[in-house]
Amino acid sequence: MKKMFGMWVVVIVGLIFVLSACGEQSQEDVVEKLESNLESMNGYKAKAEMTMNTGQEDQKYQIDVWHKKKDLYRVELSNEQDEEGNQIILKNEDGVFVLSPALNKSFKFQEEWPQNGSQPYLYQSLVNDILKDNEAEFSTSEDYYVFETKTNYQSNNNLPYQEVYFDKKLYTPVMVKVLDKDRNALVQVDFSEFNTDPTFEDDDFAMEKNMTSGMADAPVSGEGETDPFSVIYPQNMLGSELVEESEVDTENGERVIMTFSGDKNFTLIQEKQEVATTMNSPKMVEGEIVNLGHAIGALSDNTIEWTSNGSNFVLASEELTRDELIEVAQSVKGKEVK
Incomplete structure (x- = not known):
C-alpha cells in the first residue's frame, strides 16, 4: 500500500512539473522574447487608432507607422x-522632421527622437519602457501579456503610467493605455495591423517623396473655392482673457493676432x-516635438508652433511655463467662423 501511495506521489509531482512547464510564461520569459523579437526584425509596418480623452469629447486619429532598421521612421497621423x-x-x-504636406510646411529638429521619450505607437519604445522600469507590473489574460510601466513623456507630466497589451502568440503590441496619476486612461492606442516582415521602397523615408505625395491634391494659390477663415480660440486660458484681437492681411493670406491678459499673459x-507650389526648406527648431493631441507641435524656448485645419499657429509667452504653454496649445480647438 505504501509503495502504491509513493507511486501516486511521483505521478502527481510529475504532472505538476509538466503542467507548470507548459503553463504561462514568466515576466522574465516574456521580456526576453520581446527583446529577441526587437533585435531580430528588420523593421515593421503598423496601423493603429489613437483616441485622446483629454478634452470634452474624444478625438480619434489614424496612425500609420513604418520603421526600417536601424534608425528610419515614418509616422503619419x-x-x-x-x-x-x-x-x-x-x-x-x-535628421528628424515634422511635415505638414498639404500646407507645404516642415520643421527640422535637433533632438534624439524617438529615444528621448515614450512613444505609445512605437514597438521599440514600449519595450524600452518595460526594460527601464524595475517595478513594472506583469499580468496575463487569455489572449494577452500585460505590463504596467512608468512613462517618460517630457511634454506631459500628467501621464506617468501606461498599460501595454501584447499578443501572446506573436508578441506584438495590441493595445496601449496611457494613464494619469489616478490610473484613468487619457490616451488609448489600438493596433489593427502589425507586419513584422514588411517591404520598403528605396525612397520611402525621403523627405521629398513624403512632402510631394501629400501635396498632390492640395489646392494651388488662386484655384478652386476658398474656405472661410475660422478663428480658433483656446478653451483653457489659465485665468486670462482675450483683451485684443487684430487682423492683418499678408502677401500669403490672413493673420489674426490674439492677446490674452490676466494671471498669465500670452x-x-x-x-x-x-499653399506654395514649390517645396520650401524646413524651418530649423532648437527644441522638441510635442504631441498636442490635435496636432504635432514644435516647442522651443517660450514658443509652440503647429499647423491644424489649414492654418499655422504660434503661441508665445514670457510668463507661461513650458507645461502651461503645452496646456494652452492643447486646448486650441474651439471655432468661430469670421
Missing part, C-alpha cells in the same frame, strides 16, 4: 475632421496661408 491636417514625423539620415497668432 490623420483625422477625419481635418482633411488638410495630415502630419508626418520622419526620421532619416538627414499671445496666439493664427495664419491662413496659400
